Every structure is written in C-alpha cells, then in structure tokens.
Amino acid sequence: MADLGAISLWIALALAAYSTVGSVAGKLRLSPELVESAQSAMYAAGLALMVATLSLVVSFISRDFEIAYVAAHSDLAMANKFTWVAFYAGNEGSLLYIATILSIMSAIAVWRAPEKFKGALPYTTAILMLTLTFFVAVMAVMANPFDKLPFVPLDGDGINPLLTHFGMFFHPPALMAGLIGITVPFAFAIGSLLAGKTGDEWVDAGRVWGMVSWVLLAGGLLLGSWWAYTILGWGGFWFWDPVENAAFMPWLGITAFIHSIMVQKRRGMFRMWNIVLINVAFGLALYGMFMNRGGSVPSVHSFGASQLGWIFLLFLAVGVIVPFAIFVWRYPLLKSVQNLDSMLSREAAFLVNNMLLLAIAFVTLWGTVYPLLSRLTNDEEITVARPFYDQVNGPLMLGLVFLMGVGPLIPWRKAGMASLRRSLLLPVVGGLLTVGILAALGLHKDYALIAFGLATFVTTGILMEWFRGTRSRRRNSEENYVTAFFRLIAANRPRYGGYIVHLSVVMVTLGIVGTSFFGVQRDVVLSPGESTTINDYELAYLGTVEVPKSNRTEFTSTVQVFRDGELLDTIRTKRAFYPSFNMAATTAAIRSTPVEDLYVVPSENLPDGSVGFRILVNPLIWWMWVAGPVMVLGTVIALWPQKIRAPVPARPPRRFAPGSRPSAA
Amino acid sequence: MTVASLAQANGLHAQTPEPPPKGSYSESQAQGIDRMIMCPVCPAETIDQAQVEISFQMRAVVRGMLADGKERDEILDFFVERYGKDILAAPPKTGANLVAWLAPVGGFGAGLVAVFLIIRSMSRQRPALVTVQPVQDAGLIPYLQLVDRHLDLTRGGTSNQPSYSVESRGTDVPEQTEGQTEKEDNG
Numbered sequence: 001m002a003d004l005g006a007i008s009l010w011i012a013l014a015l016a017a018y019s020t021v022g023s024v025a026g027k028l029r030l031s032p033e034l035v036e037s038a039q040s041a042m043y044a045a046g047l048a049l050m051v052a053t054l055s056l057v058v059s060f061i062s063r064d065f066e067i068a069y070v071a072a073h074s075d076l077a078m079a080n081k082f083t084w085v086a087f088y089a090g091n092e093g094s095l096l097y098i099a100t101i102l103s104i105m106s107a108i109a110v111w112r113a114p115e116k117f118k119g120a121l122p123y124t125t126a127i128l129m130l131t132l133t134f135f136v137a138v139m140a141v142m143a144n145p146f147d148k149l150p151f152v153p154l155d156g157d158g159i160n161p162l163l164t165h166f167g168m169f170f171h172p173p174a175l176m177a178g179l180i181g182i183t184v185p186f187a188f189a190i191g192s193l194l195a196g197k198t199g200d201e202w203v204d205a206g207r208v209w210g211m212v213s214w215v216l217l218a219g220g221l222l223l224g225s226w227w228a229y230t231i232l233g234w235g236g237f238w239f240w241d242p243v244e245n246a247a248f249m250p251w252l253g254i255t256a257f258i259h260s261i262m263v264q265k266r267r268g269m270f271r272m273w274n275i276v277l278i279n280v281a282f283g284l285a286l287y288g289m290f291m292n293r294g295g296s297v298p299s300v301h302s303f304g305a306s307q308l309g310w311i312f313l314l315f316l317a318v319g320v321i322v323p324f325a326i327f328v329w330r331y332p333l334l335k336s337v338q339n340l341d342s343m344l345s346r347e348a349a350f351l352v353n354n355m356l357l358l359a360i361a362f363v364t365l366w367g368t369v370y371p372l373l374s375r376l377t378n379d380e381e382i383t384v385a386r387p388f389y390d391q392v393n394g395p396l397m398l399g400l401v402f403l404m405g406v407g408p409l410i411p412w413r414k415a416g417m418a419s420l421r422r423s424l425l426l427p428v429v430g431g432l433l434t435v436g437i438l439a440a441l442g443l444h445k446d447y448a449l450i451a452f453g454l455a456t457f458v459t460t461g462i463l464m465e466w467f468r469g470t471r472s473r474r475r476n477s478e479e480n481y482v483t484a485f486f487r488l489i490a491a492n493r494p495r496y497g498g499y500i501v502h503l504s505v506v507m508v509t510l511g512i513v514g515t516s517f518f519g520v521q522r523d524v525v526l527s528p529g530e531s532t533t534i535n536d537y538e539l540a541y542l543g544t545v546e547v548p549k550s551n552r553t554e555f556t557s558t559v560q561v562f563r564d565g566e567l568l569d570t571i572r573t574k575r576a577f578y579p580s581f582n583m584a585a586t587t588a589a590i591r592s593t594p595v596e597d598l599y600v601v602p603s604e605n606l607p608d609g610s611v612g613f614r615i616l617v618n619p620l621i622w623w624m625w626v627a628g629p630v631m632v633l634g635t636v637i638a639l640w641p642q643k644i645r646a647p648v649p650a651r652p653p654r655r656f657a658p659g660s661r662p663s664a665a
Numbered sequence: 666m667t668v669a670s671l672a673q674a675n676g677l678h679a680q681t682p683e684p685p686p687k688g689s690y691s692e693s694q695a696q697g698i699d700r701m702i703m704c705p706v707c708p709a710e711t712i713d714q715a716q717v718e719i720s721f722q723m724r725a726v727v728r729g730m731l732a733d734g735k736e737r738d739e740i741l742d743f744f745v746e747r748y749g750k751d752i753l754a755a756p757p758k759t760g761a762n763l764v765a766w767l768a769p770v771g772g773f774g775a776g777l778v779a780v781f782l783i784i785r786s787m788s789r790q791r792p793a794l795v796t797v798q799p800v801q802d803a804g805l806i807p808y809l810q811l812v813d814r815h816l817d818l819t820r821g822g823t824s825n826q827p828s829y830s831v832e833s834r835g836t837d838v839p840e841q842t843e844g845q846t847e848k849e850d851n852g
Contacts, residue, residue, distance in 0.1 A: 366768055584716075
C-alpha cells in the first residue's frame with residue numbers, strides 16, 4: 001500500500017506539472033488538442049491523488065506501522081472511525097488532504113465552467129495545477145506521508161487525544177478545504193486577466209466558488225470554536241490564537257469578496273476591486289497555511305516547526321507578487337461599466353463593508369506580526385493576545401453588524417430619502433426600543449446594549465423584508481402565507497439565502513456578546529457531597545468513578561444541578577488522562593438552553609477524591625452553535641442553481657412584485 | 666514575597682483558593698486580571714485558560730494580592746517585573762508600544778478616507794446624474810425611470826437580460842420592481 005501511495009503521488013505530480021505547462025502552451029500555440037490533453041491530465045491527477053488518499057486510509061485501517069506517518073498518528077487501540085482524523089493529524093497527511101481537495105475542486109470548477117469563460121479556461125487550469133504541483137511536490141519531496149520506517153514497530157504512538165472529538169471530524173478538514181478552495185475563484189480571476197478577458201465572464205464562477213470557500217471556512221471556524229468550548233476545558237470558544245487568526249483573516253477577505261462580487265455581477269462595477277480582493281484573500285489563505293506549518297508564532301495548532309515553513313513563505317511571496325504584477329499589467333483594461341451614483345446606495349454600503357472587513361483583517365494581521373516587529377525594532381518581547389483583539393476588533397465588528405442591517409435595505413444606485421425612511425424606520429425603532437427596554441431593565445453595559453440594539457435592527461429589517469414579500473406574494477397569487485414565504489425565498493435565492501446567513505451572523509453575535517459581557521465563571525474544589533452555587537444554580541458534587549482503559553484512565557464525575565431547591569438535571573463530566581501523552585482530555589458537562597448554558601468542566605482530580613471544577617454560566621451561547629446549521633442552510637439556498645422555468649401565466653404584470661423591493665442582494 | 670511562598674500561603678493545589686481575609690475584590694475582577702496575564706509555559710494561553718500547575722499558582726497570587734488591597738496595575742507590574750513585558754496579554758498603552766494600538770486606528774481612518782475618495786471619484790465621472798435638478802413634473806418620474814431601466818438593460822449586458830439564461834431569471838426580478846417601488850415612493 002505504501003508503494004502504491006507513493007507511486008500515485010509521483011504520477012499526480014507529473015500529471016499536474018504537465019497540465020500546467022500544457023494548458024499555457026496549448027493556449028499560446030492555439031492548439032486545442034494540447035489544451036484538451038492538459039485538461040484530461042488535470043482530471044487524471046485528481047484520480048491519482050484519490051488513489052494515494054485511499055492507500056493511506058487502507059494503511060491506517062490495517063495499522064501498517066511500517067509507514068512512519070501511520071505509526072506516528074495511530075495505534076492498535078484507536079477506533080477505526082478515527083482514521084478520518086488521524087489522516088490529517090500531521091503535516092504529511094494534511095498536505096495530502098489539501099492536495100486531494102484542490103484537485104477535486106479544480107476538476108469540478110473546470111468541468112462546470114461557463115461557456116463564455118472557455119477562452120480563459122486554460123489559464124485558470126494552469127493556475128490551479130501550478131498550485132497543485134506545488135503542494136504535491138512539497139509532499140513528495142519533503143513530507144511524504146508514505147515514507148517508511150527502517151523497522152516495523154509493534155504499536156504506533158497513537159492519536160492525539162484532543163483530536164478524538166466529534167468536532168474534529170469536520171473542523172480541520174472544513175478549514176483546510178476552505179483555505180485551499182480560495183484558489184479556485186483566484187484562478188478564475190487571474191485566468192481571465194491573463195486572457196485579457198477583463199469583463200464579467202469570471203464573476204459567476206468566482207462568486208460560486210467564493211461562497212463555497214466561505215461556508216467551509218465559516219463552518220470550520222464555528223466547529224473549531226465548538227470543539228474548544230466542549231473539550232479544551234476553560235469555558236471559552238475563541239482566543240485569537242495565531243492559527244485561529246490565520247483562518248479568520250482569509251474568511252474576512254472572502255466575505256468581503258462575496259459581497260463586492262455581487263456589485264460586479266449586478267452592476268458591472270468594482271472590477272479592479274474584486275480582483276484585488278480575491279488576491280488579498282488568496283494571499284491570506286496562503287499565509288494561513290504557512291502559519292499552520294512552522295510559522296513563526298507559538299500556537300496550540302501548529303504542526304510543529306519544520307522546514308516547510310520557509311517553502312510556504314516563498315510560495316506565499318510568489319502567490320502575492322505575481323498576481324499583483326499581472327494586475328498592474330492588465331490595469332488599463334479593468335474599467336467599470338457603470339459609475340457610482342450616490343453615497344447613499346447599496347454599492348457604497350458594500351464598499352464600506354469591504355473596508356471594515358479588511359480593517360478587521362488588518363488589525364488581526366497587525367496583532368500577529370507586531371510581536372515580531374517589536375522584537376526586531378525595540379528588542380522587546382511583547383505578546384499580543386485576546387485583550388488587544390477584543391478591544392480593537394470589537395467595535396469594528398459592531399460596525400459590520402450595523403452595515404449588515406443597512407446594506408440589504410437600501411437600493412442599488414441611489415436611495416431616495418422617502419424609500420430610505422420607509423425601509424429603515426421600523427428596524428431603527430426596533431433597535432432603539434431594544435436598547436431602551438434593556439436599559440430600563442437595568443442593563444448598563446454600553447457595548448452590550450449597542451450590540452443587542454443592532455441585533456434587533458438587523459433582525460427586524462430581515463423579517464420586515466420577508467413579511468412584505470410574503471404578503472404581496474400572497475395578495476397577488478392567492479397562495480397561503482406559508483407557500484408564499486417559501487416561494488418567495490425560492491424566487492430569489494441569492495438574496496434570501498443571504499438573509500438567512502445574516503440571521504445566523506446575528507445569532508453568533510448574540511452568543512459572543514452574551515458570554516463576553518454576562519458570563520460568570522467560578523473555580524472551586526469540591527469533595528464528594530459538597531455543593532456550591534453560581535448565579536441561581538446550586539450544584540452538588542456526588543462523586544467520581546475511575547475507569548482504567550487500555551490507553552487512558554477516565555474519571556467520570558457526577559454533579560446534580562438544582563434551582564430553587566428543585567433538581568433540574570444530573571450531569572456528568574469526563575476527564576481522561578492519557579499517560580503516553582501526559583495529557584488530559586476533558587469533556588465538559590453542558591446543560592444548554594437558549595437562555596444560558598451551565599457549563600461544568602473538571603480541571604483536576606485530586607488524590608483525596610475531590611475535584612477542581614470550573615463552572616460557568618454562559619448566556620446566549622446556544623445561539624452561536626445553532627447558527628452553524630442556519631448559516632450552511634442559507635449558503636446552500638443562495639448557491640442553489642436557479643432553474644429555468646416557463647413563465648407562469650398568472651397575472652403576468654404583477655408576477656415579479658413579491659418581495660423584491662430594494663432588489664437582489 | 667515570592668510567587669511560591671504566596672502560592673503556598675494560599676493553598677498550593679486549590680484552583681481558586683479562597684484567601685483567608687476575603688478582601689474587597691470580586692472574583693470577576695480577579696478573572697479580568699487573569700485574562701491579562703499569559704501562562705509562561707504554555708503556548709498562547711492566559712493563566713485564566715491554561716490548566717497547568719503554574720497557572721493555578723499564578724491565579725492564587727493574583728487573588729492573594731487583591732486580598733492584600735493591591736490595585737490591578739500593581740499586580741500586573743508585579744508579574745512584568747518577574748517575567749518581562751511579554752507576560753502581558755496585550756502590549757501596554759505606553760511608550761513605543763502605543764504604536765501597536767494606534768496603527769489600527771490610523772489604518773481604519775485611512776480606510777474611511779479612501780472609501781470616501783473612491784466613492785466621490787466614482788460618482789464624479791458622471792456628474793449629470795448626481796447634480797440633476799429635481800424633475801418638475803412628478804408625473805414624468807415613472808417614465809424617466811423606465812428609460813433609465815431600459816438604458817440599464819442595454820448597457821449592463823450580462824445580468825439584466827430578460828429570462829433566457831439561467832442566471833438572469835433570478836437577478837432581473839428585482840430590477841423590475843425597483844422601478845415600481847421607486848414609483849410608489851415618489852407618487
């Protein structure tokens with residue numbers, strides 16, 4: 001299996017390299033045969049990588065410890081389902097995963113590329129395959145997952161216990177796929193520049209693949225937060241770790257991109273800007289992958305220092321400078337079809353939104369590199385961690401939430417005062433009312449007040465749009481409210497899918513604000529039989545059961561939760577100690593409700609049977625985890641291809657009226 | 666007092682040992698300080714998060730000092746003295762490190778100015794539309810908008826065609842009603 005895998009890797013490398021060169025040569029020499037064979041080579045490279053992937057999976061399942069990577073990341077005790085996690089637990093496997101995903105995405109993207117883009121497609125193929133060549137070459141030469149050990153160990157080192165969690169099945173693969181996925185819209189943008197097609201031919205593919213990357217990154221980030229929350233045992237979910245940041249920044253870039261690409265799609269504007277944005281996002285994605293592999297900053301995520309860091313840095317430099325040069329070269333061709341009509345227009349709102357997103361990315365990048373700068377210039381060691389990001393990025397994010405409420409409500413081109421008043425009045429009143437009521441109820445944290453006000457503002461705006469759309473649809477087509485609502489959403493998926501995503505962002509905001517401003521945390525040591533209180537909960541610790549397992553000892557502690565003297569729940573926390581890793585993996589007991597989470601995590605088991613617990617009450621965090629599926633749903637709706645339907649004869653003149661007031665988002 | 670002796674005084678193993686004289690500080694105040702101090706042995710974690718012995722001890726020190734009536738800044742200084750400035754989770758807002766805090770503000774300001782200039786220059790290219798006098802006869806507005814819309818159809822090209830391509834069905838829907846609603850607004 002090792003040999004099969006290794007050979008497939010080299011075959012994939014040859015095919016990807018050929019496809020890169022062949023595409024460009026075929027295009028330049030106007031040889032459609034060569035272009036076609038290069039494209040076939042691309043599909044074949046994907047197949048070869050799938051064979052390699054499969055070989056590694058089979059090696060894991062058969063615990064072929066002759067393969068160094070398998071020996072390092074699994075052992076006989078590992079359940080087979082964790083093969084999926086062990087696969088990308090290390091540098092080598094994660095590279096194979098990334099390369100395979102890139103090859104699959106490339107194949108689908110090229111195969112599904114719109115007809116009008118065909119002229120530029122060879123360049124796009126070449127860029128995709130150049131990137132793939134890089135990854136496969138690095139893997140084959142420097143980090144080969146199929147390298148063999150000189151002897152066959154009896155057992156492997158085992159999988160990192162922190163990774164044996166449900167969230168780990170999706171968090172790393174989603175993030176890695178999202179990061180590498182940005183290559184696709186990037187390749188379409190640069191491909192069309194190279195071909196001199198500077199119009200809007202690439203926009204559809206760019207938008208679709210931008211959104212695919214976006215949802216993968218967003219989902220990956222949320223799942224990572226969820227994993228941290230349930231297993232890392234400190235009660236939080238995000239701490240601006242350098243590698244979290246490394247995934248967060250490209251997400252910001254791609255968020256800006258999928259918004260501003262809509263402006264080009266709808267209005268033929270921001271052509272230059274979109275190319276800049278996708279370059280920025282691609283650069284940030286490369287940076288993220290660099291940080292993950294021997295980056296210069298300490299992090300809980302890094303795969304360990306390796307020479308790979310420098311290779312990635314080099315690729316990052318090339319990946320930023322070359323596209324920029326191409327952009328400058330083609331600059332004169334990138335002229336907008338339309339002009340901006342007014343400061344008060346959706347186009348302008350999108351620009352400000354882009355600026356805010358990039359500002360957050362800039363702050364995050366700045367915080368990541370500042371320690372390095374300080375070391376170089378002042379010779380002073382400085383840490384930039386959570387308090388910095390919270391203070392600087394917090395207000396910017398609130399600004400973003402505000403724009404999220406405004407953007408969809410103001411029309412393209414130019415907003416009349418009357419229409420603005422009509423669409424903003426209700427949301428503004430809703431927001432102010434929320435602030436007023438909460439303040440009257442005794443809530444006096446300014447930030448939180450503003451955030452809740454904005455959350456209501458955005459939600460009201462969206463609900464209002466839905467309501468108006470549904471109502472007019474119902475009036476005009478005699479559908480009932482439910483049918484009208486679903487048909488409304490189906491009629492303009494990019495827009496209403498976007499609204500659903502916006503709602504999920506509001507939910508995430510609620511979770512962040514709830515826990516950051518109203519979370520309560522206590523650390524206590526309890527002996528069996530003792531109890532403690534937090535807010536209006538009373539917790540009684542009953543005792544701990546110790547169960548030795550083959551590779552770990554599990555301590556399960558039982559805690560009863562009372563409120564007003566009434567037993568609410570009996571919850572169990574788990575702490576598993578892995579001697580071979582000298583590491584404990586905790587699983588928090590979480591009593592989750594939409595109002596608040598009661599979170600109990602054991603941080604140490606003392607010899608006398610008492611347990612150190614960390615207990616938190618985290619208001620509203622439930623919404624944050626529910627937001628994940630909502631976000632995915634919204635994206636799927638927005639991406640779902642609009643089918644061609646024969647016009648329905650019913651009341652033709654009013655057919656388009658339902659709920660499309662300001663116009664598509 | 667050294668870290669160790671302070672820690673011992675407060676019970677070494679306890680997570681958040683209740684300091685004997687419950688001074689005038691709240692637990693959330695102490696946690697606020699915890700979140701400003703990095704754990705010296707763990708990568709990128711504060712002592713509030715890190716579940717290692719030294720962070721338990723440092724948390725105990727924080728509470729001990731608070732119970733002794735020390736201020737937040739004094740406590741942070743105490744740790745900076747022992748571990749260096751990088752024990753703080755964020756750069757101090759003084760001296761050269763002010764740059765760390767001001768650069769984002771400057772960047773944001775520059776961004777705002779840039780966006781403003783971009784919008785202005787983009788809208789100036791066709792001043793006629795922006796500075797046009799309000800139409801005298803309100804009855805003309807719908808027709809002018811109709812003309813605008815048709816101009817858009819011919820100029821925009823790809824996305825505004827009537828429904829024969831896959832994409833346009835969805836996207837041209839709102840364009841139709843945009844005119845309608847503006848009509849309503851003005852009428």
